[in-house]
Amino acid sequence: MKDIDVLRKDFPILERKINGKPLIYFDNGASTQTPRCVVDEIERIYYTGKANVHRGVHTLSQEATAAMEATREKVRAYIGADSTEEIIFTRGTTESINLVASSYGQLLADGDEIIITTLEHHSNIVPWQLLQQKKNITIKVVPLDANGALDLESYRNMFTDRTRLVSVAQVSNVLGTVNPIAEMATIAHRHGAIVCVDGAQAIAHMKVDVKALGADFYAFSSHKMYGPTGVGVLYGRKELLNAMPPYQGGGEMIGHVSFGSTTWADLPYKFEAGTPDYVGIAALSKALDYLQSIGVENIAAHEHRLLRYATTQMSEIPGLRIFGTAPEKSAVISFLIGNAHHYDTGVLLDQLGIAVRTGHHCAQPLMDYLGVEGTVRASFALYNTEEEVDAFIVALRRVASMLS
Ligand SMILES: *Cc1c(COP(=O)(O)O)cnc(C)c1O
Numbered sequence: 001m002k003d004i005d006v007l008r009k010d011f012p013i014l015e016r017k018i019n020g021k022p023l024i025y026f027d028n029g030a031s032t033q034t035p036r037c038v039v040d041e042i043e044r045i046y047y048t049g050k051a052n053v054h055r056g057v058h059t060l061s062q063e064a065t066a067a068m069e070a071t072r073e074k075v076r077a078y079i080g081a082d083s084t085e086e087i088i089f090t091r092g093t094t095e096s097i098n099l100v101a102s103s104y105g106q107l108l109a110d111g112d113e114i115i116i117t118t119l120e121h122h123s124n125i126v127p128w129q130l131l132q133q134k135k136n137i138t139i140k141v142v143p144l145d146a147n148g149a150l151d152l153e154s155y156r157n158m159f160t161d162r163t164r165l166v167s168v169a170q171v172s173n174v175l176g177t178v179n180p181i182a183e184m185a186t187i188a189h190r191h192g193a194i195v196c197v198d199g200a201q202a203i204a205h206m207k208v209d210v211k212a213l214g215a216d217f218y219a220f221s222s223h224k225m226y227g228p229t230g231v232g233v234l235y236g237r238k239e240l241l242n243a244m245p246p247y248q249g250g251g252e253m254i255g256h257v258s259f260g261s262t263t264w265a266d267l268p269y270k271f272e273a274g275t276p277d278y279v280g281i282a283a284l285s286k287a288l289d290y291l292q293s294i295g296v297e298n299i300a301a302h303e304h305r306l307l308r309y310a311t312t313q314m315s316e317i318p319g320l321r322i323f324g325t326a327p328e329k330s331a332v333i334s335f336l337i338g339n340a341h342h343y344d345t346g347v348l349l350d351q352l353g354i355a356v357r358t359g360h361h362c363a364q365p366l367m368d369y370l371g372v373e374g375t376v377r378a379s380f381a382l383y384n385t386e387e388e389v390d391a392f393i394v395a396l397r398r399v400a401s402m403l404s
Contacts, residue, residue: 001299001301004302004383007383010290011034012036019350024355025381026378026380027355028381029173029332033383034227035287039283046279049063054269067281068282072089078292079209080209081210081235086237087268089231089268089272091230092230093199093224096219097124097196098247100236103245104165104244108165109135110136111137112164113140114164115141115158116140116141116167116168117168118143118369120169124169144177147325147326147327148323149328150180152184155187159187159191161191163193164193164194165195166188166193166196167196168184169197169199169201171202171330172201173201173363173379174361176307176330176332178206180328181195182212186214194240195217196216197213199220202220203220204224205296205330216237218235221233225287225291226291226381228279228284229280238267249262249273251275252269252274303331303381306389307329313389314335314393317396319337320335320396321335322335323370331379332378334375335377337376337399338400338403340404342374342376343358346358349395349396356378360373361374361375
């Protein structure tokens with residue numbers, strides 16, 4: 001990987017002091033920071049290139065359309081999809097999964113079954129529960145083993161001839177568990193079910209190839225991959241997307257509108273009603289360039305080094321419990337110190353300049369399963385360093401002695 005001190009200069013926020021201490025940003029699972037090239041692109045477009053896409057003959061509109069479609073092609077290549085028709089821009093992972101549940105969900109029949117897992121984010125639970133209010137479907141939940149990995153034996157045994165869909169996170173935002181998506185997809189496909197993958201925590205941390213994974217749908221958010229907020233992606237296999245009804249109605253998504261009948265636009269526009277965040281989408285292109293200039297494999301190796309380094313030292317702190325010890329794990333560490341409340345730990349760390357997440361992490365069913373109300377979570381990104389982990393460990397020891 002490139003020199004980390006050089007890379008850190010791409011992120012001006014890392015020069016900030018918080019409560020008089022240098023910022024240590026370990027809340028990357030919630031949002032990664034944004035490199036200068038992405039912010040510069042947003043500024044450039046707002047100052048010199050802002051115009052709505054797809055509607056205009058004028059030069060600015062054509063440029064805006066070209067920028068958006070160039071990003072679509074870049075995303076396609078980045079995740080190994082066959083066609084740009086399979087790349088739909090949304091507002092984020094949440095909207096992408098809601099699109100699938102709401103639209104593909106209409107193709108399900110009463111009595112059909114879907115499978116999710118214990119470690120899902122609320123955005124991969126609640127959309128399916130909303131669907132349950134319209135269709136009499138059953139939701140089955142894959143249990144976890146003691147390390148926080150999915151119990152694949154149970155998963156295998158959950159399929160019946162009514163199982164239509166599996167929706168699963170590639171990486172848990174709480175435990176860091178990396179789920180064996182390809183293996184799970186093979187099993188699902190053998191039973192005639194399709195697979196929707198929540199890739200929010202995977203896309204910036206490992207090589208993602210939707211075809212190698214066997215994903216029929218794959219959802220992710222720009223703001224977790226060094227891109228702007230407000231933009232997400234849904235990859236869907238063309239054959240499925242073609243069979244699905246529109247998600248929202250409005251401009252951009254129509255073929256022809258009359259009061260008698262209306263036809264839909266071709267893919268991917270059928271699923272992109274209204275004006276998209278065309279500035280954010282164009283700037284996402286710069287985030288993809290940035291990721292590729294470093295190499296996601298290099299980023300993964302760096303983050304795994306930090307994960308091992310931090311885990312080893314945290315394990316030596318008396319009373320500190322780590323949640324999630326799956327053999328395949330991404331750089332996300334959930335923990336509690338003794339009986340200290342997660343919130344108090346978070347506040348004390350903040351006073352020392354360290355940003356972590358505390359609470360239920362939008363995964364309350366998982367908290368119930370773990371028997372806790374919440375945890376503290378540190379999650380790493382490409383710009384984090386061993387020195388930051390060292391400072392974090394010193395801070396944790398201080399917090400442990402203050403709160404015990
Ligand atoms: C962040 C996250 C989401 C939701 O992403 P949004 O950008 O808030 O839509 C869904 N699933 C997982 C695993 C996440 O980490």
